[in-house]
Amino acid sequence: MKIIFFGVREEEKALIKSGTENYGYEYAIRCDYLSKENINCTKGFDAVNIVVNCIIDQTIVAKLAENGVRYIITRAAGTNHLDLNAIARYGIKTANVPSYSPNAIAEHTVMLALAAIRKFKRQIMQNQIKDFRIKGLMGMEMRNMTVGIVGTGRIGECTAKLLSGFGAKLLFYDQYRKKELQDIGNYVELEKLFNKCDILIFHCPLTKENYHMIDKKSLEKCKNGIILVNCARGGIIDTEAVLEALERGHVGSFAFDVYEKEEAFIRQNKQNQMIEDSVFTKLLSMDNVIYTAHTAFYTDEAVFNMVYTSIEDIYMYENTGNCVNEIRTMREHKRSIG
Numbered sequence: 001m002k003i004i005f006f007g008v009r010e011e012e013k014a015l016i017k018s019g020t021e022n023y024g025y026e027y028a029i030r031c032d033y034l035s036k037e038n039i040n041c042t043k044g045f046d047a048v049n050i051v052v053n054c055i056i057d058q059t060i061v062a063k064l065a066e067n068g069v070r071y072i073i074t075r076a077a078g079t080n081h082l083d084l085n086a087i088a089r090y091g092i093k094t095a096n097v098p099s100y101s102p103n104a105i106a107e108h109t110v111m112l113a114l115a116a117i118r119k120f121k122r123q124i125m126q127n128q129i130k131d132f133r134i135k136g137l138m139g140m141e142m143r144n145m146t147v148g149i150v151g152t153g154r155i156g157e158c159t160a161k162l163l164s165g166f167g168a169k170l171l172f173y174d175q176y177r178k179k180e181l182q183d184i185g186n187y188v189e190l191e192k193l194f195n196k197c198d199i200l201i202f203h204c205p206l207t208k209e210n211y212h213m214i215d216k217k218s219l220e221k222c223k224n225g226i227i228l229v230n231c232a233r234g235g236i237i238d239t240e241a242v243l244e245a246l247e248r249g250h251v252g253s254f255a256f257d258v259y260e261k262e263e264a265f266i267r268q269n270k271q272n273q274m275i276e277d278s279v280f281t282k283l284l285s286m287d288n289v290i291y292t293a294h295t296a297f298y299t300d301e302a303v304f305n306m307v308y309t310s311i312e313d314i315y316m317y318e319n320t321g322n323c324v325n326e327i328r329t330m331r332e333h334k335r336s337i338g
């Protein structure tokens with residue numbers, strides 16, 4: 001088995017070495033993303049191991065098949081970058097790492113929520129200019145707050161359990177209700193979540209239906225001073241509407257790890273360069289807005305699991321013909337559930 005890894009970060013190199021050695025696999029490492037420009041280097045490899053920045057469209061799939069690649073494995077949870085129908089048509093097997101560490105994202109979310117209610121960014125900004133006054137820094141306590149979680153899947157469940165340790169009152173919105181969460185909070189309709197919560201946290205996938213779930217209209221249903229925390233996907237929030245609501249004080253704080261237009265700058269060093277996005281730059285300058293650059297997932301545990309599970313995916317396919325992390329097209333999925 002020969003695997004070529006794309007988009008490799010420095011800290012992944014040793015893991016790739018030990019992970020492949022476990023199974024006696026050969027490997028090659030590339031730091032760039034798989035694309036039309038470099039696809040010829042996949043010749044002679046059985047598997048490509050990629051990240052979400054590698055866009056696998058029909059042309060790429062055809063070329064990979066021509067080069068003899070049998071597996072496309074993505075060492076992340078998301079699958080939006082894969083043309084699954086094309087992959088299925090060419091008989092290539094594919095898999096991902098659906099649950100590398102929900103705790104990583106949940107803990108980051110809790111950190112952002114705490115930072116927002118304790119006015120952490122304002123404190124840091126003041127300290128940097130040696131302004132050590134206390135005026136304007138009074139925070140709030142989580143145990144006195146009602147927190148709404150939109151999406152109680154793997155990550156949402158973990159955030160709920162962490163927040164219940166702080167004594168927060170928890171409300172949930174999800175079309176699937178988890179019994180195990182009903183001991184620590186209550187499922188309610190979305191409208192009620194908007195009306196009742198002091199903090200709103202998003203852990204649902206971005207879909208056509210929930211694009212801009214938080215917009216001008218839904219913000220008006222929220223309590224004055226609402227705190228928004230988004231570690232899911234940027235498109236869930238109409239950022240311009242949130243900026244407008246922050247400016248008039250209706251939104252108390254906005255903490256976000258994901259931004260709807262992040263493609264323009266994410267993973268790049270933009271020091272001393274203009275970012276031509278006045279909404280985003282305005283937000284960055286505000287002391288009640290906290291931004292982390294899509295790093296919620298980024299822990300040692302998560303990186304280990306991404307690399308190791310993606311190699312195990314190949315081992316499973318090779319040895320059983322199946323893989324628990326197989327990514328199926330909608331048609332295959334429907335067929336399998338009858």
Ligand code: NAD
Binds near residue numbers: 098105151207294296
């Ligand atoms: P999951 O599939 O386990 O859970 C998602 C939950 O959201 C499900 O229970 C689903 O029923 C629910 N849901 C779907 N649409 C909804 C809607 N409109 N309203 C309310 N609930 C809805 O997924 P997960 O592993 O918990 O991940 C959740 C999301 O977190 C991912 O889709 C991804 O967008 C995001 N994520 C972000 C990072 C990061 O680094 N910031 C990392 C991983 C995942």
